Amino acid sequence: MGLExxxxxxxxxxxxxxxxxxxxxxPLELRTVDLIKGQHKSKEFLQINSLGKLxxxxxxxxxxxxxxxxxxxxxxxxxxxxxxxxxDLQARARVHEYLGWHxxxxxxxxxxxxxxxxxxxxxxxxxxxxxVERNRTAIDQALQWLEDKFLGDRPFLAGQQVxxxxxxxxxxxxxxxxxxxxxxxxxxxxAAWRGQVEAFLGAxxxxxxHSIILSILEQVAKKTLPTPSPExxxxxxxxxARIP
Numbered sequence: 001m002g003l004e005x006x007x008x009x010x011x012x013x014x015x016x017x018x019x020x021x022x023x024x025x026x027p028l029e030l031r032t033v034d035l036i037k038g039q040h041k042s043k044e045f046l047q048i049n050s051l052g053k054l055x056x057x058x059x060x061x062x063x064x065x066x067x068x069x070x071x072x073x074x075x076x077x078x079x080x081x082x083x084x085x086x087x088d089l090q091a092r093a094r095v096h097e098y099l100g101w102h103x104x105x106x107x108x109x110x111x112x113x114x115x116x117x118x119x120x121x122x123x124x125x126x127x128x129x130x131x132v133e134r135n136r137t138a139i140d141q142a143l144q145w146l147e148d149k150f151l152g153d154r155p156f157l158a159g160q161q162v163x164x165x166x167x168x169x170x171x172x173x174x175x176x177x178x179x180x181x182x183x184x185x186x187x188x189x190x191a192a193w194r195g196q197v198e199a200f201l202g203a204x205x206x207x208x209x210h211s212i213i214l215s216i217l218e219q220v221a222k223k224t225l226p227t228p229s230p231e232x233x234x235x236x237x238x239x240x241a242r243i244p
Contacts, residue, residue, distance in 0.1 A: 004058040006031045006048065008040075009212045012111065012171040013067030014055040019209050020071055020167060023201060024080045036122070036225060038232025052235075068099045071164045083161035094158040098150055098165035102172070105145065109138045110172040113179040115240055118220055123228060123236055131243050138244075139176065143183060147190050155196055166197045178213040 005021065005028045007014035021028050033039045033054055040052045049056040049065055057064045057073065064070050075085040086092045112135040116127045146169065150157045157165040173194070177183055184191040198206050219225050228236060 002027055002029060004029045004031055006033050006045070006056040006058070007054050008033055008035045009209060010035055010216070011054050012107075012175055013168070015174075015209045015213075016167045016171045017055045017057075017067055017070050017074075019171075019201060019205060020080075020084070020164070021074065022205055022208075024074075024078060024084075026074055026078050026080075034226065036119070036228055036232065038229035038235065041229070041231035041235055068103075068164070068168065071167070075164070084164055086159075086163065091159055095163045095165050098157055099168065101145075101150075102165070102168055105142050106169065106172050109135065109142055110175050112243055113176045113181060114216070115243065117179050118216055118225075119236060120240055121220075122225055123233055125237065125240055127240060127243060134244060139181070139183070143187065143190065147187060151189055151193055156193065162197060162200050166193075167201075170194065170197050174210055174213060178210070178216055180217070 003026070005017060007018060007030065009015055009018060018030075020026075033045055035054065039045060040049075040054055046052055048058065048063060051065055053065060055065075055067055055070060057070045059077075064073055072085055074080070085095060112127075112132075116132055116135075120127050146157075150165075154160060156162055157169060173183055184194060
């Protein structure tokens with residue numbers, strides 16, 4: 001059997017791997033694991049990834065977790081164009097520099113609005129307003145660092161061409177954008193960066209990958225979101241409790 005990718009396009013890192021694979025023509029068997037239903041906490045999935053997280057890649061007997069590791073693995077295995085994960089040592093180090101900062105400052109911050117506006121209410125939990133305000137402040141600070149430190153006067157985050165860093169960043173920023181946050185207002189450099197990344201990826205692929213998250217508020221209004229399983233409910237409570 002070929003490569004299998006377990007994912008949910010509601011998940012930012014899942015989308016990053018999905019877009020990368022599609023853009024580079026990497027053959028994958030897609031296995032959708034519904035996060036809201038709690039399928040990632042099922043006994044069957046935990047046998048594949050005991051961490052119960054998405055995305056997860058299965059290449060025969062080799063199982064790999066963590067989106068950045070998956071992206072690097074795929075880029076090397078399929079020898080994708082060098083700009084994604086540069087062979088030049090310093091250029092590659094810039095990608096790793098961003099990915100390290102991304103894990104610390106972006107990953108746990110930009111997903112919070114989905115918990116505030118969608119997932120919390122879905123299980124009857126309201127995130128305290130002071131936490132919402134702290135998150136808004138953290139998002140603003142991260143955007144400033146993203147613009148000043150990583151983008152600067154370059155077209156892309158790690159240099160003159162699109163890399164894995166840009167893909168990971170774009171997918172995180174799409175989460176609050178889908179919830180109505182005007183992240184790019186008053187930030188022309190970041191707005192131009194987003195436009196260039198999306199133009200490179202192509203409108204059709206972006207629409208395909210973003211359709212679920214961009215329709216999430218409509219699903220809330222129509223009450224068409226699934227009911228979380230008991231296992232998912234507990235995991236969701238714990239995640240909400242960890243919002244700073």
